[in-house]
Amino acid sequence: MATMAGRYCCSYYSPSDLPLQPRRRPPPQLQLVGREGRGRQSLRASAAGGAAAEPVTAATDMEFFQPSDTRPIMLFDGVCNLCNGGVRFVREHDPGRSIRYIPLQSESGRKLLRRSGRSPDDISSVVLVEKDRSYIKSDAVLRIMEYLNLPFPQLAAFLNIAPLFLRDFAYDNVANNRYLVFGRSESEACEIL
Numbered sequence: 082m083a084t085m086a087g088r089y090c091c092s093y094y095s096p097s098d099l100p101l102q103p104r105r106r107p108p109p110q111l112q113l114v115g116r117e118g119r120g121r122q123s124l125r126a127s128a129a130g131g132a133a134a135e136p137v138t139a140a141t142d143m144e145f146f147q148p149s150d151t152r153p154i155m156l157f158d159g160v161c162n163l164c165n166g167g168v169r170f171v172r173e174h175d176p177g178r179s180i181r182y183i184p185l186q187s188e189s190g191r192k193l194l195r196r197s198g199r200s201p202d203d204i205s206s207v208v209l210v211e212k213d214r215s216y217i218k219s220d221a222v223l224r225i226m227e228y229l230n231l232p233f234p235q236l237a238a239f240l241n242i243a244p245l246f247l248r249d250f251a252y253d254n255v256a257n258n259r260y261l262v263f264g265r266s267e268s269e270a271c272e273i274l
Contacts, residue, residue, distance in 0.1 A: 145193065146212045152181050155225060156193055156208040159184030163255075163263040164207065174229040180209075205256060218256075219248035 145154060155171065158164040168182050183190045185208070191201035197208055197215035209221040216224045226237035240248070 145189070145210075150181075151212050152179055153209055153211045153224075153228070154181045154183055154193060155221075156183055156185050156190050156210065158204045158207075158259075159186050160266045161259050161263065162266060163259045165266065166263075167207070171225060171229065174233060176230065179228045180225065206252075219245070219252040222252070223248075 155168070157168055171180060171182075183193065185191070185194065185204045193210050194201050194203060194208065197210055197217075199208070199217070206217045207221045207225075209216040209224050223237040223241055226233040226240075
């Protein structure tokens, strides 16, 4: 019993740990379409009207982690103002550009979600994908903080003292109310960095 509880309460996911289940009826999906201004791509909802949606295959290491670039990838909700602000904050405090950014709604984001053992349509959490593991929710935030300038790595170490269930409870409360409190991007566009 203790082994089972320990297996499901951690935030380390490798592609082989979690069984991939086929999606039943896919909800409307967001797709990248065209360019709107410098560095922005528009996201629009497409209805799955009768046509079967193509299944999303899991990303491979060679697709995103080449020997010349093994930086981790931060997956974020591209239409959430809080998430876009978080990406800007991370960029400002990461002068070495040690993190890459991909919106969850993009095809690449969906592939990386599948690789991380999550549903390709799940935009409920920020995800940090490293070559050999993925982090979600509060663990992803704390791991991202470790890549930033001082004092953020020390702050992450301090916050790691709090139990995971408390950190994830706080994270879930913010994530579930992010559109209500911070709103959506008015242009329904995400900043591709």
